Amino acid sequence: MHARIYILRFPKDTSDKPFVYELVKKFDVESNILKADILPHREGMMVLELKGTRDHIKEGLEYLKSFGVKVERLAAEAKRDESKCFQCGSCTGVCPSGALYIRRSDMAVLFDPEKCTGCTLCVTLCPVRAMDISVSKKNNGKKAREVYATT
């Protein structure tokens, strides 16, 4: 399973199209809406985490582009402050990509930054704010939540 975050900008004549539904039904691509600003007859914007095979996501995005939707990918850089993390394991229950997981042999809470999609679900949940998620150079290394809030 492949997961990535995209900012989608919709032309106003597509505001009533059920794109999120179509991504699942036509392309088997799941989505997690991180931010949405869609109103009837206005240009809209969504920050979406898309999950599926690479080919299915690509086909789904090409489908959206055929309606004039502009697609921009956000690449995440994630770090965990090991001096803060006290291994409580709370974050493993919300991490949708498996980047935060428990190694059963010794119950250690491990973090694999390669699997992180930058969804930020772990950031506010972590009681000691051990997780630090930034997005790609395009956004000048801003914190992911800051980018989603100002997009």
Ligand code: SF4
């Ligand atoms: S929620 Fe925070 S402190 Fe707990 S295991 Fe995850 S990163 Fe570590």
Ligand code: SF4
């Ligand atoms: S931001 Fe946190 S919850 Fe989201 S994929 Fe990365 S490690 Fe998992």
